[in-house]
Amino acid sequence: MTTLQTEVLGSPAVAARGGGAYLLDHWLCHITTHRNRSLAAITAKTGPVAMAKDPLAEAGFYFDELNKLRVLEPEVSQKTSELKEECKEFVDKIGQFQKIVGGLIEMVDELAKEAETEKMKAIGARNLLKSVAKQREAQQQQLQALIAEKKMQLERYRIEYEALSKVESEQDEFIDQFILQK
Amino acid sequence: MCTIDIITLNTSHSELVSCVGWTTADELYSCSEDHQILKWNLLTNETSLVVQLPEDIYPVDLHWFPKTVGAKKQTQAEISALTSTDGKFHLVSKMGRIEKSVEGHKGAVLAGRWNYDGTALITAGEDGQIKIWSKSGMLRSTLVSQGSPVYSVAWGPDSDRILYTSGRQLIIKPLQPSAKVIQWKAHDGLVLKVDWNSVNDLILSGGEDCKYKVWDGFGRLLYLSSSQDYPITSLSWAPDGEVFSVGSFNTLWLCDKTGWSYALEKPNTGSVFSLAWSADGTQLAGACGNGHVIFAHVVEQHWEWKNFVITLTKRRTMQVRNVLNDAVDVLEFRDRVIKASLAFDHLVVATSLQCYVYNSRNWNTPLIFDLKEGTVSLILQAEKHFLLVDGSGLYAFSYEGRLISSLKFPGMRADILNAQTASLSNDTIAIRDKSDEKVIFFFDAMTGRPLGDGKPLTHKLEVLEIALDQCGPSTERKIALIDKNRDLYLTSVCHLGRDPKICKIGSMVHSMAWNDAANILCGIQDDQFTVWYYPSVVFTDKELLPKTIFRKDGSEFSRAPHILSYVGAKVTLRQGDGSLVYSTVPIYPALLHEYSASARWEDALRLCRFAKDQPLWACLAGMAVANRDLNTAEMAYAAIRELPRVQYINFIKEQPSKDSSLAHMLMFSGQVQEAETTLLQAGLIYQAIQVNIDLFNWNRALELAVKHKTHVDTVLAYREKFLQRFGRKETNKRFLQYSEGVEVDWEKIQAKIEMELSKEREKAASTAVRSSVASRH
Structure with missing residues (x-):
């Protein structure tokens, strides 16, 4: 029993590795050897001493609880069916496990994809940010150039204004002088 | 002031536009690296595909055959020279048909220009060669071979010289092989474009050092722009040479011929690779790096x-x-x-x-x-x-x-x-x-x-x-x-x-x-602002000219002002930096001119007395002499303290006859020849001789005397007196020859002179009487 249990415990790892069918064969083979061993043990026990006790058992026939004739020892039979149950359960569980793992993988894949797109988005945004700064710089440069141009124009107008003011004052002076002399 | 008004049409090329060219004032052709030639009609704002060029032709430069030559119109069908990167240039008709393709250079042909009368085409290539072709595309000569590509080339004003780029240098090469080549370093980077205007003979250049410069025809720098943000990729003179435009990345300038910029525009165009003015100089087209063609108009003048x-x-x-x-x-x-x-x-x-x-x-x-x-x-x-x-x-x-x-x-x-x-x-x-x-x-x-x-x-x-x-x-x-x-x-x-x-x-x-x-x-x-109140005075009394000039300190104007107009008393000038400045000139000289033109000398004198201005008096003196008004002239000369002149005027007044005084007026203006002619025509031989004697013009005096067989002794007498005073001996052969046969007697001479003068007086009196009689009738 202990070996069996260890086998059961160790099996999920194998199943997870995807070798389900192989494992089952291996395991059934185990069971057969086990039964052969126990039969040999029975024969040894029921040797010449136990011959008198139950001739049917000696012949290898047994009755179960429902008094049906069995070739297997009831105990063994019971264990076998138990084993069968357990195996079934195990296969179910493995199936379930596979499903869960499949889902998990899918989910991780999806996550990876999402992460990838987010990453791209982030890179894009970062680049955009950088280029905006550059754009602003270019815009600023353009505006600076325009401002410089306007400043030059302003300077020209200032000079023109000064020249005109001077002409005005000259003419005022002339008028004053003219009036005074008259 | 003026600015440019930029229009961008919706249609565009799919690739960079490399060149543009006007055929009429409203029709433009543009070539692009998408192998298309588009025609833009500005009247209808329509764009049509002229031709899809073969895949291997990437256009570089386009120049239409010049339209008018001197007074006659070109009869030949319009054709353009289109150069391409495969080393060929193509003669393309208005319909887009390639009439002829000529293998010209190794590597790209970077520029192709017709001369002003269309008799020759010049091409410049990446291989550093410049070649001249006939109108039909036959090779005439290879003018230049150099180690570096020639990016741009331009014809000189008379089509007898060319200007081309050589790395950072500009070179002017006359077509005549023996003539002198002018070469100078123009920019700190590669020179990318040049242009030469035929009206004002000025050269424009722009390069990778982000500057544009204006030069005169001898390679002297007239204007240097500040360093811009991007290399100058194109520039072009307006046909009348008053303005030019410069293109760079996202930038377009309109500049005065003296270099300062009227306007700066920042259209979103990419680099402007080529600029072309329409023949009437009002519209400008630019070939843009982003496939657009921009149009600009000069407004706000x-x-x-x-x-x-x-x-x-x-x-x-x-x-x-x-x-x-x-x-x-x-x-x-x-x-x-x-x-x-x-x-x-x-x-x-x-x-x-x-x-x-x-x-x-x-x-x-x-x-x-x-x-x-x-x-x-x-x-x-x-x-x-x-x-x-x-x-x-x-x-x-x-x-x-x-x-x-x-x-x-x-x-x-x-x-x-x-x-x-x-x-x-x-x-x-x-x-x-x-x-x-x-x-x-x-x-x-x-x-x-x-x-x-x-x-x-x-x-x-x-x-x-x-x-x-x-x-x-x-x-x-x-x-x-x-x-x-x-x-x-x-x-x-x-x-x-x-x-x-x-x-x-x-x-x-x-x-x-x-x-x-x-x-x-x-x-x-x-650096002074100068007004010549009465420039014609130089013909009547040259020495008076400096006195009639009015000067104003020009330091108030910064470098190189140019006079735009002189209307009334206001002078408008434009300074080298483009600003307008004004200056006033006193209004008196204009009034004086008016009085003189209408011979109102009394008013003129009153004006001068009122203004108390030396140049004004000098003007009046000049005007009065020019109009032979001696009284006014005397007063004006006295006012500017020109006593010798006053005396001479008095001397003229005392002349016995009209002819003499006229002659002396001419003498006064320095017109000796005319004075002598006047006297001779009036038959006043002695006076003519005397004039020459007074001017120490001995040879002429003697010549006249001998010719008219009179007063030879007078001339000799004066000559002797003159030589004695300076303690010199006679060396003139003619005088030596004549002095032999003539005796000098001062008393006789004086009597003769007195006789001549009285004769003249009598004659003048009789003509005066005659004229008065004639006027009475």
């Missing part, structure tokens, strides 16, 4: 005259403002305005098809007449008429719109005339010759025929600028000219047979202008 300010607000709209009452008139035109001029109470506007003449008193009803040719390149105005210059000739019109005359002369190139090389007055048109810049032609404005004997005026040096005075009778028309040495000369337009007397009246004169209402000349002399 200003014209000012007295109290009117006119602005070109849109392409077809002008706004007239009367600053006295702030009244605004809007003038609308059917077509684009090409040129306009405002002066002498009239506004003349030339559009592409018509000419509008407005009187400043009435802005509502212009006089309109049709123009034969659309591209008016210059309008000059005088008081009575105006002159239109277009590609085919010069036409004088009256302000009533009547064609007065049209000018034609051999070798005329009307398309390259500008306000410096052509001048108009009420009766005369003066034009400086292009082929020989020393020569000035004069024409009668009324008939269009050459003036006088038809011989042009030839100066000893190349003439840069000419200007006719605007007032006075046509017989006294004067022309001022500035020559290559920047000397200012004045000469008379009408010279009857005699060689004209060209008098220098100033040096280092950079710019000049005549007043519109009086013959007063103003100029920028070195």
Whole structure:
């Protein structure tokens, strides 16, 4: 029993590795050897001493609880069916496990994809940010150039204004002088 | 001031546009690296595909065959030279058919330019060669072979020289193999583009050092721009040479010919790879790196005259403002305005098809007449008429719109005339010759025929600028000219047979202008603002000239001011940095000119006494002498303390006869020859001899005496006296020869002289009596 249990415990790892069918064969083979061993043990026990006790058992026939004739020892039979149950359960569980793992993988894949797109988005945004700064710089440069141009124009107008003011004052002076002399 | 108004149409090329070229004023062809040639019609704003070029042709440069040559029109079908990166250039028709492809260079052909009369095509390649081709694409010669690519090439104004780039250098190479090559370092980076204007002979260059520069035809730097943000990728002169445009990344400038920029635009175009002006100089097209073609119009131009300010607000709209009452008139035109001029109470506007003449008193009803040719390149105005210059000739019109005359002369190139090389007055048109810049032609404005004997005026040096005075009778028309040495000369337009007397009246004169209402000349002399109140004084009393000049310190004007106009008492100047400045000139000289013209000497004297101004008195003296009014002249000379002159005037007054005093008036003006002729014509031989004796002109005196067989002894006597005084011996062979047979007796001579004078007096008295008798009858 202990070996069996260890086998059961160790099996999920194998199943997870995807070798389900192989494992089952291996395991059934185990069971057969086990039964052969126990039969040999029975024969040894029921040797010449136990011959008198139950001739049917000696012949290898047994009755179960429902008094049906069995070739297997009831105990063994019971264990076998138990084993069968357990195996079934195990296969179910493995199936379930596979499903869960499949889902998990899918989910991780999806996550990876999402992460990838987010990453791209982030890179894009970062680049955009950088280029905006550059754009602003270019815009600023353009505006600076325009401002410089306007400043030059302003300077020209200032000079023109000064020249005109001077002409005005000259003419005022002339008028004053003219009036005074008259 | 003016700016540019940029239009970008919706259609575009799918690739970079490499070159553009105008065929008419409203039709543009553009070539792009998408192998398409598009045609843009600006009247309908339509774009059509002309041709899809083969896949292996990547266009680089496009230049249309020049349209007009001198006065005659090209009859040949229009064709363009299209160069491409595969080393070929193609002659492409207007329909887009490739007439001929010629393998020209190894590597790309970077530039292809027709010369001004279309007789030759020049191509420059990446292989460093420059080749000249005939009109049909036959190789004439390989002009240049150098180690580095030639990025740009331009023809000189007379198509006898070329300008090309060589790395950072610019090279001017005459086509004649023996002539001298000019080469200079122009930029700190590769020079990418050059252009050379035929009207003003100025060179433009732009390069990778992000600067553009203006040079004169000898490679002297006239303007250097500040370093811009991006390399200069294109530049182009407007045909009239008044403005130019420069293109760079996302940038377009419009600049004055002196270099300062009128306007800067930042269109979103990418680099502007090529710029082209339409033939009338109003529209500009640019080939952009992003596949667009931009169009720009020059607007916001200003014209000012007295109290009117006119602005070109849109392409077809002008706004007239009367600053006295702030009244605004809007003038609308059917077509684009090409040129306009405002002066002498009239506004003349030339559009592409018509000419509008407005009187400043009435802005509502212009006089309109049709123009034969659309591209008016210059309008000059005088008081009575105006002159239109277009590609085919010069036409004088009256302000009533009547064609007065049209000018034609051999070798005329009307398309390259500008306000410096052509001048108009009420009766005369003066034009400086292009082929020989020393020569000035004069024409009668009324008939269009050459003036006088038809011989042009030839100066000893190349003439840069000419200007006719605007007032006075046509017989006294004067022309001022500035020559290559920047000397200012004045000469008379009408010279009857005699060689004209060209008098220098100033040096280092950079710019000049005549007043519109009086013959007063103003100029920028070195760094001073100078006004010649009465420049003609140089013909009557040369020494008086410096006294008639009014100077104003020019330091208030920054570098290189240029006189734009001199109207009334106001002078408008534009400084080197583009700002307008104004200066006033006293109004007295203009009044004095008026009085002198109407011979109101009393008023003139009163004005001078009132103004108490030495130059004014000097002017009056000159005017009075010129008009032979001796009393006024005497007073004016006395006022400026010219006592010898006063004495001489008194001496003239005492002359016994009219002829003598006339002769002495001529002597006064330094016209000895004329004075002598006058005396001889009047039969006053002795007086003529005496004049020569007084001038120590011994040989002539003796010659006259011997010729007329009289007063030989007088001459010899005076000569002896003269030699004695200086303690010298006679060395003149002729005098030695004549002194042998003649005896000198002073008493006899004195008696003879006395007799001559009394004879003259008697004669004068009798003519006076006769004339008085004649006047009584």
